Amino acid sequence: MNILVQKYGGSSLSSADKIKAIAKKISKRFEEYEKMIIVVSAMGKTTDELTNLAKEISDSKNPREMDMLLTTGEQITASLMSIALSDLGLKAKSINAHHAGITTNESYTKAIIQDFDKNKIEKHLKDNDILVLTGFQGVTDDGDYTTLGRGGSDTSAVAVASIFNTDCEIYSDFPGIYTVDPKEYPKAKKISVISYDEMLEMSKLGAKVLHSRAVELAKKYKTKIYCGASFSDEKGSVIMDVGFEAPVVTGLSLDDNQIQVNVLNLPNNYKFVNDIFESASKYNINIDMISIIYHEKSIDMSFSVVDESIEEVKNYLDKYTSEHDRITVEYKDKLTKLSIVGLGMKKEKGVAYRFFSRLNSIPIKLVTTSEIKISCLIEEKYKEKAVKELTEEFEL
Amino acid sequence: MNILVQKYGGSSLSSADKIKAIAKKISKRFEEYEKMIIVVSAMGKTTDELTNLAKEISDSKNPREMDMLLTTGEQITASLMSIALSDLGLKAKSINAHHAGITTNESYTKAIIQDFDKNKIEKHLKDNDILVLTGFQGVTDDGDYTTLGRGGSDTSAVAVASIFNTDCEIYSDFPGIYTVDPKEYPKAKKISVISYDEMLEMSKLGAKVLHSRAVELAKKYKTKIYCGASFSDEKGSVIMDVGFEAPVVTGLSLDDNQIQVNVLNLPNNYKFVNDIFESASKYNINIDMISIIYHEKSIDMSFSVVDESIEEVKNYLDKYTSEHDRITVEYKDKLTKLSIVGLGMKKEKGVAYRFFSRLNSIPIKLVTTSEIKISCLIEEKYKEKAVKELTEEFEL
Numbered sequence: 001m002n003i004l005v006q007k008y009g010g011s012s013l014s015s016a017d018k019i020k021a022i023a024k025k026i027s028k029r030f031e032e033y034e035k036m037i038i039v040v041s042a043m044g045k046t047t048d049e050l051t052n053l054a055k056e057i058s059d060s061k062n063p064r065e066m067d068m069l070l071t072t073g074e075q076i077t078a079s080l081m082s083i084a085l086s087d088l089g090l091k092a093k094s095i096n097a098h099h100a101g102i103t104t105n106e107s108y109t110k111a112i113i114q115d116f117d118k119n120k121i122e123k124h125l126k127d128n129d130i131l132v133l134t135g136f137q138g139v140t141d142d143g144d145y146t147t148l149g150r151g152g153s154d155t156s157a158v159a160v161a162s163i164f165n166t167d168c169e170i171y172s173d174f175p176g177i178y179t180v181d182p183k184e185y186p187k188a189k190k191i192s193v194i195s196y197d198e199m200l201e202m203s204k205l206g207a208k209v210l211h212s213r214a215v216e217l218a219k220k221y222k223t224k225i226y227c228g229a230s231f232s233d234e235k236g237s238v239i240m241d242v243g244f245e246a247p248v249v250t251g252l253s254l255d256d257n258q259i260q261v262n263v264l265n266l267p268n269n270y271k272f273v274n275d276i277f278e279s280a281s282k283y284n285i286n287i288d289m290i291s292i293i294y295h296e297k298s299i300d301m302s303f304s305v306v307d308e309s310i311e312e313v314k315n316y317l318d319k320y321t322s323e324h325d326r327i328t329v330e331y332k333d334k335l336t337k338l339s340i341v342g343l344g345m346k347k348e349k350g351v352a353y354r355f356f357s358r359l360n361s362i363p364i365k366l367v368t369t370s371e372i373k374i375s376c377l378i379e380e381k382y383k384e385k386a387v388k389e390l391t392e393e394f395e396l
Numbered sequence: 397m398n399i400l401v402q403k404y405g406g407s408s409l410s411s412a413d414k415i416k417a418i419a420k421k422i423s424k425r426f427e428e429y430e431k432m433i434i435v436v437s438a439m440g441k442t443t444d445e446l447t448n449l450a451k452e453i454s455d456s457k458n459p460r461e462m463d464m465l466l467t468t469g470e471q472i473t474a475s476l477m478s479i480a481l482s483d484l485g486l487k488a489k490s491i492n493a494h495h496a497g498i499t500t501n502e503s504y505t506k507a508i509i510q511d512f513d514k515n516k517i518e519k520h521l522k523d524n525d526i527l528v529l530t531g532f533q534g535v536t537d538d539g540d541y542t543t544l545g546r547g548g549s550d551t552s553a554v555a556v557a558s559i560f561n562t563d564c565e566i567y568s569d570f571p572g573i574y575t576v577d578p579k580e581y582p583k584a585k586k587i588s589v590i591s592y593d594e595m596l597e598m599s600k601l602g603a604k605v606l607h608s609r610a611v612e613l614a615k616k617y618k619t620k621i622y623c624g625a626s627f628s629d630e631k632g633s634v635i636m637d638v639g640f641e642a643p644v645v646t647g648l649s650l651d652d653n654q655i656q657v658n659v660l661n662l663p664n665n666y667k668f669v670n671d672i673f674e675s676a677s678k679y680n681i682n683i684d685m686i687s688i689i690y691h692e693k694s695i696d697m698s699f700s701v702v703d704e705s706i707e708e709v710k711n712y713l714d715k716y717t718s719e720h721d722r723i724t725v726e727y728k729d730k731l732t733k734l735s736i737v738g739l740g741m742k743k744e745k746g747v748a749y750r751f752f753s754r755l756n757s758i759p760i761k762l763v764t765t766s767e768i769k770i771s772c773l774i775e776e777k778y779k780e781k782a783v784k785e786l787t788e789e790f791e792l
């Protein structure tokens with residue numbers, strides 16, 4: 001079956017007029033395909049508005065109910081888009097995660113897709129040209145509604161493209177993927193092709209164009225992703241298996257609101273380190289950069305978390321340190337994570353040297369590296385200077 | 397199980413503060429019960445807003461998609477109410493028609509409940525004190541979302557009370573049921589107890605307090621309904637089996653925007669009359685008052701429809717008359733249906749005489765009667781005078 005999957009972000013669908021405009025764009029594209037599946041996000045600021053309404057009622061988040069609440073956002077867009085497509089003479093039908101058989105685990109507000117029922121979708125496709133699928137959501141085995149976390153619609157789109165073994169086009173206000181965030185650094189260049197691994201590092205590191213889980217999924221199933229602008233014909237960026245020589249450093253990304261947590265003087269017993277990781281996982285705290293140093297009689301740990309997790313981290317560590325009075329904990333906020341990513345790093349020597357020597361006037365709090373990435377934590381006030389130095393050094 | 401069902405209307409739930417206030421009211425009431433099921437409508441004007449959004453996109457209504465769209469309204473309220481109840485320390489859970497197993501036929505936008513899965517609801521009740529159920533909606537056997545038509549949340553509430561064989565409390569901005577609409581006639585009296593049949597006639601006839609299908613269902617299952625004000629302790633009205641002597645006339649109701657359709661000179665063959673009724677049913681046109689007069693060689697029909705059906709009626713009749721050129725059709729708009737209802741009419745003689753003699757200065761367009769009701773169609777301009785005469789005559 002000649003089928004195309006497209007995903008449209010919320011700001012491209014924020015009004016009736018925009019929905020109608022996107023419907024026209026889809027109908028033109030449909031001329032080339034037998035079937036299409038359109039994945040939609042909630043209109044404009046709907047998710048934020050619903051979240052605020054819930055906050056007005058209670059500060060205590062009830063994740064199961066938050067997901068029941070938030071899933072309505074995409075359902076509204078999906079039905080309106082289906083109405084718009086029908087108005088253009090297409091056979092369209094909106095379906096939600098329940099109709100599509102997208103089952104997830106029970107991690108409400110950040111659920112993981114466990115299964116995607118291709119047969120169910122094929123059944124809906126049989127009598128329709130175009131299905132409009134609610135992004136961002138799934139159902140548990142018990143039928144409860146779940147959401148996949150911020151940006152989860154990208155993951156929904158790649159998932160459906162993967163099971164149909166077809167391409168996925170992701171449209172938003174961004175006309176593609178840039179070497180650095182073009183909002184903050186207008187000299188940024190657009191990347192025409194980028195590998196899954198590079199994009200993965202970039203999106204994990206704060207390049208907001210794509211949800212990193214979407215890229216992971218695309219990598220796993222070799223699904224080609226095209227990222228383009230909803231309302232322009234400007235050529236976008238393609239994420240795919242890259243066979244040719246890649247530049248040493250493809251991009252630079254920044255992630256603000258990082259907090260560094262130092263846990264010092266842990267007894268020299270790996271059980272204590274394990275305790276901390278286990279609890280972090282249990283409380284769904286996203287520990288990012290990690291550095292562990294083993295002394296003869298003690299262990300020092302340093303890791304980074306984002307602002308929103310800090311209360312949970314503090315609650316846990318306060319309790320932990322009160323039981324073990326040798327251990328001390330320090331927090332350092334207003335930090336930015338700065339990373340450079342590039343497949344070429346694998347082969348090219350001296351990238352780390354160039355990175356650190358350019359940043360020699362900036363105090364670095366924490367460093368982690370992978371085969372194709374170097375990340376460091378710096379104070380936010382040094383951000384601009386660091387970007388200037390690195391974009392010059394690596395011609396970004 | 398000691399269980400209570402309550403339903404709250406949309407204007408009682410139009411803000412976060414109102415939802416919190418209602419949650420407090422529920423939590424107080426919960427002290428008397430083991431379990432509660434709260435049926436909620438969409439917040440404030442949500443349904444109208446969503447409908448308008450769809451209209452901005454397309455004039456052609458797509459009923460399946462409209463229901464997919466509108467069901468989100470109640471889901472938003474249900475989850476927010478559940479969050480508010482949880483915040484008060486209650487074990488609450490929101491469920492929608494799918495979770496509750498409320499199956500309907502496929503008459504999108506005006507679906508009829510076909511089954512209500514008590515087991516499913518009991519399963520949800522097991523681990524929770526209070527379930528918050530989305531009113532107004534169901535699912536087809538295929539899992540498509542349907543709505544029960546305007547006011548359908550009343551029907552949802554009575555349905556769930558009926559299967560649990562318990563009472564149903566319906567809260568809205570109205571503090572109960574009045575002899576005449578108190579907004580237009582401030583001298584109206586509140587009715588403390590009214591029978592199902594009387595209420596049925598009243599609600600069918602435009603008394604907007606209760607959805608008539610809800611009353612029909614309550615009558616069938618002998619479910620006691622209490623109608624009261626959401627934000628006041630003023631005593632409301634009870635709808636139940638009335639055993640004692642009822643007043644001759646309990647209430648008067650009015651229904652504006654009626655259109656009279658006269659189909660004259662039909663061939664004297666019942667097939668033609670049948671054709672018209674059959675088509676009306678097929679196009680979902682709600683024909684209300686009907687009068688048919690058989691002449692020797694022809695049949696004259698007169699019936700009333702509401703404004704919103706008139707285009708469909710005209711389309712059908714234009715086609716019909718063009719095929720049968722003897723037949724003529726007349727339309728008369730801006731009419732009001734005025735009715736008096738009372739169980740006591742069954743025994744008391746002369747009610748019709750008193751009704752018509754009081755209205756002798758007003759031209760009457762059409763009359764229908766039942767055992768406990770007299771209805772007539774008059775021009776809207778005579779409405780006020782007619783109400784004045786009849787409230788005096790029957791002490792309403």
